[in-house]
Amino acid sequence: MADEKHASLNGAYYGPPIPPQQGHHWRDRRRGGLRTTLFNLIVAIIVVLGITTLVLWLVFRPSKMKVYVRSATLTEFDLITNNTLHYNLTLDVVIRNPNKRIGIYYDRLEAKAYYEGERFAYSPLPAFYQGHKNTTNLRPVFVGDVPIRLENSDVVDFNxxxxxxxxxxDVEIYARIRFKIGSVKTKRFKPDFECELKVPLTTNGSSSAVGFIGTKCDVDF
Known part of the structure; x- marks a missing residue:
């Protein structure tokens, strides 16, 4: 009886074949293939966009806008009690788009005025679109009283x-712009226009012997 049981345990199996367990491996290969395809697609899109941008750049060759302060009127600029600055400053600013085929959207503009590195005034400016080879005039106005932190040496310079x-x-104009090439609009850029001014003080209709000299501003992207 023991020999019969032993023979039955070690005998050959003649039933249907048992398939190998490969389901997990197949799903892993499928997922890996999808990830590879998606990665290749993303790389291809990035390459196409990069080549398109480069071609457009080479064809149109965008130039920086040109910014000038044409005139400046300072009727009040004085330190009163508690280092409070009393000021009244008006500027005529010219922005020129030198490009023949590129328009510029100025989505946001704001001007800030500084003395001895301390900001003392702020003036929001209107948004606008500037066409090809076009010039736009802006008129920031700074009026008010504000406490200002000045060192003793700064007060000496003021006097x-x-x-x-x-x-x-110093006046800085902060911009948020987009270029328009045909019907295509670029991403948003954030240039700063930095203007270092020497402004004559005008009081009772008279100004200093040396008038204001038009100043070109630096355009920093």
Whole structure:
């Protein structure tokens, strides 16, 4: 009886074949193939966009806009009690688009005025679209009173400039722009227009002997 049981346990199996368990391996290969295809597709799109951008850049060759402060009127600029700055400054700013085939959307513009590195005034400016080879005039106005932090050396410089009849004032215009090439609009850029000015003080209708000299501003992308 023991021999019969032993023979039955070690005998050959003649039933239907048992398929190998390969389901997990097949799903893993399928997922890996999908990931590879998706990666290749993303790379192809990036390459096409890069080549298109390069071709458009080479064809149209966009140039930076040109920015000038044509005139500046400073009727009040004085330190009163508690280092409070009393000011009234108006600028005439010219922005020129030198491109023949590229328009510019100015989605946001704001001007800020600084003295001795301290911001003392802010002026929002209107958004606009600028066509090819076009010039736009802006008129930021800064009026008010504001406490300003000045070191003793800064106060000395202030009094010296007041005696000379002009003040060194920096104005920065912060922009958010998009270029338009045909019907295509680019991503948004954030250039700054930095203007270092020497502005004569005008009081009672008279100004210093040396008037304001038109100033070109640096365009920094």
């Amino acid at each position: 010296r400039e007041k005696g000379e009849g002009f003040f060194s004032i």
